[in-house]
Amino acid sequence: MIKINESMASKAFAVINRKIFNGILDQPKWDIDYLDTEYGYYVDGTIGLTDFFDTKADFLDTLCHEMIHLCQDSVFEMEPDHGRLFNKMVKFARKQGVML
Secondary structure, three states, X not given: OEEOOHHHXXXXXXXXXXXHXXXXXXOOEEEEXXXXXXXXXXXXXXXXXXXXXOOHHHHXXXXXXXXXXXXXXXXXXXXXXXXXXXXXXXXXXXXOOXXX
């Protein structure tokens, strides 16, 4: 189990942003705290993450998932969802080594 803080999230965000999103995303606001029903969420420019993950891979996958929602909102100006664009971005992230 690993404990997450804002500094770790911010650093991982920068790496994934370069690798998957070509650096186009702005750092979000962070809400890192205990979440009992989910690993993460995205709402209005804020990425929320639980403060403990079972593995580093779970943390990175969840962060990338929420970054896709951030991209949907801030770049494509669409309501974040799990539709066609989301699934295309997941496939691309998988090809780059992020398993969602």
